[in-house]
Amino acid sequence: MSPKSVLLWTMQAAVFWLVLFVPQLIVFLLVDEPPTWELALLIATLVVGVVHTAVEPSWRYRVHRWETTPDAVYTLSGWLNQEWRVAPVSRIQTIDTKRGPFQQLLGLATVTVTTASAAGPVEIEGLDHEVAQQLVVELTNTTQATPGDAT
Amino acid sequence: MTTPAGVPAGLPAAPEFTEPLAEWHRLHVRMLIVRPLNESIAMLVPILVLLFTGNGEKWRLIASGATVAAILAFSYLIWRTTKYRITDDQVELHTGLLTRKQLAVPRDRIRTVDLTSKPGHRIFGLSAVRIGTGQQDVPGTDGLTLDAVTSQEAERLRLLLLQKTVAPKPVSPDEPHAEPVVAESEVISQLDLKWLKFAPLSLSGLVAIGAVFGVLSNYADDLGLHPVQDLWEWLFEHPSFTLIGAAAVALIVVGLVLSIPLYILQFWNYRLTREPDGTLRVQRGLLTTRSVSVEEQRLRGVDIQEPLLVRAGKGAKLAAVTTGLGSKGESNLLLPPAPLSVAHQVSQDVLKVHDDPTLRKLRKHPFAALRRSVIRHVVPWVVIAVGLAIWAPAWAWPIPVAIIPFAALVGWDNYRSLGNALDDRYLVTRNNSLVRSTVALQRTGIIGWRIRRSFFQRRSGLMTIGATTAAGAGVYHVTDVGESDGLALADEAVPDLLRPFLLREGE
Numbered sequence: 001m002s003p004k005s006v007l008l009w010t011m012q013a014a015v016f017w018l019v020l021f022v023p024q025l026i027v028f029l030l031v032d033e034p035p036t037w038e039l040a041l042l043i044a045t046l047v048v049g050v051v052h053t054a055v056e057p058s059w060r061y062r063v064h065r066w067e068t069t070p071d072a073v074y075t076l077s078g079w080l081n082q083e084w085r086v087a088p089v090s091r092i093q094t095i096d097t098k099r100g101p102f103q104q105l106l107g108l109a110t111v112t113v114t115t116a117s118a119a120g121p122v123e124i125e126g127l128d129h130e131v132a133q134q135l136v137v138e139l140t141n142t143t144q145a146t147p148g149d150a151t
Numbered sequence: 152m153t154t155p156a157g158v159p160a161g162l163p164a165a166p167e168f169t170e171p172l173a174e175w176h177r178l179h180v181r182m183l184i185v186r187p188l189n190e191s192i193a194m195l196v197p198i199l200v201l202l203f204t205g206n207g208e209k210w211r212l213i214a215s216g217a218t219v220a221a222i223l224a225f226s227y228l229i230w231r232t233t234k235y236r237i238t239d240d241q242v243e244l245h246t247g248l249l250t251r252k253q254l255a256v257p258r259d260r261i262r263t264v265d266l267t268s269k270p271g272h273r274i275f276g277l278s279a280v281r282i283g284t285g286q287q288d289v290p291g292t293d294g295l296t297l298d299a300v301t302s303q304e305a306e307r308l309r310l311l312l313l314q315k316t317v318a319p320k321p322v323s324p325d326e327p328h329a330e331p332v333v334a335e336s337e338v339i340s341q342l343d344l345k346w347l348k349f350a351p352l353s354l355s356g357l358v359a360i361g362a363v364f365g366v367l368s369n370y371a372d373d374l375g376l377h378p379v380q381d382l383w384e385w386l387f388e389h390p391s392f393t394l395i396g397a398a399a400v401a402l403i404v405v406g407l408v409l410s411i412p413l414y415i416l417q418f419w420n421y422r423l424t425r426e427p428d429g430t431l432r433v434q435r436g437l438l439t440t441r442s443v444s445v446e447e448q449r450l451r452g453v454d455i456q457e458p459l460l461v462r463a464g465k466g467a468k469l470a471a472v473t474t475g476l477g478s479k480g481e482s483n484l485l486l487p488p489a490p491l492s493v494a495h496q497v498s499q500d501v502l503k504v505h506d507d508p509t510l511r512k513l514r515k516h517p518f519a520a521l522r523r524s525v526i527r528h529v530v531p532w533v534v535i536a537v538g539l540a541i542w543a544p545a546w547a548w549p550i551p552v553a554i555i556p557f558a559a560l561v562g563w564d565n566y567r568s569l570g571n572a573l574d575d576r577y578l579v580t581r582n583n584s585l586v587r588s589t590v591a592l593q594r595t596g597i598i599g600w601r602i603r604r605s606f607f608q609r610r611s612g613l614m615t616i617g618a619t620t621a622a623g624a625g626v627y628h629v630t631d632v633g634e635s636d637g638l639a640l641a642d643e644a645v646p647d648l649l650r651p652f653l654l655r656e657g658e
Binding site: 067069071072074080081082083084085086087088091115116117118119120122 | 605617
């Protein structure tokens with residue numbers, strides 16, 4: 001993982017919580033005599049949002065791992081709930097890269113490796129753009145060298 | 152095509168239709184009548200309502216006429232713009248008026264053929280053909296469907312399309328003039344009327360009542376009536392437990408009675424056969440008939456499903472774990488609700504093994520899994536009860552509280568269901584309580600792992616292992632297994648895949 005992914009996740013979390021928080025704040029400020037539960041909700045959103053934004057990205061960064069061998073692609077992701085995903089190279093169907101606006105800003109990319117199972121895509125998030133491109137080339141070559149229709 | 156010229160002699164009695172239809176064909180012209188028929192059944196109620204409410208104003212007549220005309224015109228356009236052909240390599244379908252769609256399926260990728268005739272189709276001797284490939288279906292799409300061709304043509308297509316997929320199978324060159332095998336299919340299982348006793352247990356009647364009720368109240372809503380809401384309000388004003396009790400009893404009785412004709416409707420003439428072209432074929436249905444053919448080589452396993460009551464009656468149904476079947480209408484069903492012993496027998500015959508893998512002795516999961524299971528089933532009801540106690544009238548909260556013991560029981564039963572086993576060919580895993588499902592998945596069909604540990608699972612040393620596969624649900628879980636047992640299981644099921652990873656984690 002690129003260390004910049006901490007920044008990426010921080011931005012994503014911040015945006016998510018801002019989307020929840022700002023409309024509440026506007027309503028709170030515009031309404032005359034807002035009820036107390038509205039204030040409670042507002043504060044709760046703020047506290048949870050700040051804690052989440054502060055804790056989740058670095059926690060995630062400590063958890064996330066990825067690795068490719070000539071035989072398989074491995075990832076470990078998540079923070080509270082963690083998931084390992086494994087896809088053998090011989091079963092790979094497609095390899096995509098994806099870059100959201102934040103990722104473009106930070107020069108990062110996500111590589112998605114799909115298999116014939118709808119439940120099986122392995123996502124490697126937060127790679128440096130060059131690393132991602134190298135990885136795609138590498139995986140494409142090993143995949144092409146493997147015969148069969150991968151189902 | 153790679154098939155040598157001499158080989159067809161060895162294939163089952165080569166019928167004259169082996170020639171691919173290289174020209175473009177239209178769907179059958181009778182669809183001009185059938186489609187309006189099938190569709191207007193769905194539109195019948197609104198049209199009648201439109202006609203007969205009000206005082207026969209002229210606009211009502213015109214509106215109904217316009218609806219019917221629109222359906223007719225629509226059918227014509229579909230018919231007019233749809234054509235298909237079957238070349239040496241692929242099946243092609245062009246369809247759509249505004250959005251032109253061109254679908255092509257390579258013939259060597261065809262895994263399943265599903266023939267469905269609704270009543271409208273049957274009156275006119277037609278059949279819809281759905282062609283499935285190894286790819287998992289995107290929900291909401293329906294693969295390549297020819298709706299519809301004549302039943303003979305459908306049967307021809309079934310043979311033609313599946314035959315090709317078998318062709319690469321080595322036909323013994325030593326006996327080029329072997330008996331031209333007359334296509335004879337081996338019957339694996341047939342409907343036994345004794346199975347009807349499982350109909351009420353499957354609760355299908357209640358489900359059907361629910362569905363009909365849903366449709367009707369939708370129409371009522373369109374007309375500005377709100378019977379459900381009115382009923383609720385009325386009940387709130389005159390709460391009467393005798394009335395509610397009587398209604399519940401009536402509902403259950405009607406549901407039970409209804410379930411038997413429903414079972415017959417769905418499973419009449421049920422036959423599971425192994426066809427000479429290497430496919431398994433399920434035929435069933437009284438009014439709407441279905442024939443689903445699955446390429447045997449693509450069968451990745453079976454799933455024995457035991458809904459709670461059916462399980463109590465020692466019954467089960469059997470589903471195929473395979474690629475290329477749509478998710479609609481239980482197309483993967485191999486056996487309707489039937490005695491468990493029959494299900495095991497069929498499973499064994501279908502998988503061509505000597506003892507059914509789903510009968511393996513399953514390893515139990517750790518005690519911590521019981522705690523998790525009970526907590527997960529009970530907590531939602533506690534939350535609901537607390538919520539109701541705060542915000543609802545006083546009589547409401549005891550209802551979820553009364554449910555809690557049952558939820559705990561379900562949690563306990565859910566734990567009892569959990570189990571896994573591994574033999575030389577299959578990974579077996581069992582899950583769930585309300586619809587207990589025992590899946591035997593071919594180890595060679597596993598194309599990856601998803602190993603999940605939630606926060607609470609990590610604290611109790613458990614993990615949920617998902618074996619991903621191209622077939623069926625896409626992933627099958629071994630739920631709440633002990634960490635070391637689970638990893639050992641996964642490592643053994645697909646050797647060498649997890650090992651490098653496990654070693655590294657161990658460091």
